Amino acid sequence: MQFIDLQAQRRRIEPQINSAVQAVIEHGRYVMGPEVAEFERMLAEHGEVSHCISCANGTEALALPLMAWQVKPGDAIFCPAFTFVATAQVVPWLGAVPVFVDIDPLTYNMDPESLKAAIEAVKAQGKLTPRAVIAVDLFGQPADYPALREICDHHGLRLIADSAQGYGCTLEGHHPAHWADITTTSFFPAKPLGCYGDGGAVLTNDGALAERIESLRTYGKVMPSDLDGQTYRHDPKYMNLRVGMNSRLDTIQAAILIEKLQIFDDEIRRRQAVAAHYNSGLAEYVEQVPHLIRGGRSVWAQYTIEHADRDGLQEHLKDAGIPSAVYYPIPLHAQEFARHYPCAPGGLPVTQAACERVISLPMHPYLDTGTQDMIIAAVASYGAD
């Protein structure tokens, strides 16, 4: 049994993927070939935004907007500690300070009340300048964007939706980009929309921000608006105005993603069915089955339950041949690199408790009900005798 069965998807679209990859090998434009722009156009349309810029991975997708906003030493960026390390680790790249915020106990996403308290505490202290919030669509479901947007507007902060796990999720029918200044995502293979290696993207409705990010993705190359009517007769990538980086999505990965995007909505629907079957089978045997925000649609990057004896259950599942995973055993504020960074007033008790109780079960669009019933029975039998 696989925790995430990527081969099942590959079997479904194998001829399409093979011919897409073959086409790139033959045309030979391996870097920034035509598939890259085509995929960016398709993803912008799918994500209902005016601009999409692909990049090398979901981590650099987070760094790019921070660079574009010229985040600097002395700035505070608010983010959860119950997330993958990348969410916070890009902040010190810019010399800024991540300030950790607690989560909602039911959705595991950023708690707006804790965010408010953290911003007010930072302002009262007067040492750091609040600049932006990075909300995470953890395990695939949208954060509470209407509440977060209101807080950001009140304090004049930018809002990033780290949708590495949640691309495709919606709240009241809207993508996070409806509220966030920018949405970032990852195409790491295990993500709901994954490629066959590393990849990432940013999505935004802010044309000026998109242009700056496109420049930063390519070593700070000059953009048409930088020239302000002047002409430059050489390749603009050899005129560099700002310190940028090299963060590109490979053409082969873009070609694969074009094919995967065609079946993505169907896969999201299948994931709903898998999650619903788990919910009905598991509810009486575990402390908590996943709880969605009202009006939210998850893309179910993970199916995560809570159990009082999580480690015992994990051993029990292992003995039964069932893979599982703990996302995340150590909250970011307790990680060595982050111990000196501030937390919201009162600390992060909900985050701490979740780290001790969560366990994720096999989840992918091709999980059949027979296999799911076996997993449910194994969970149910733990502690029954």
Ligand SMILES: Cc1ncc(COP(=O)(O)O)c(C=O)c1O
């Ligand atoms: C919430 C979150 N943010 C950022 C990332 C970073 O993405 P990548 O691995 O593509 O750099 C990941 C996944 O790995 C993630 O889960």
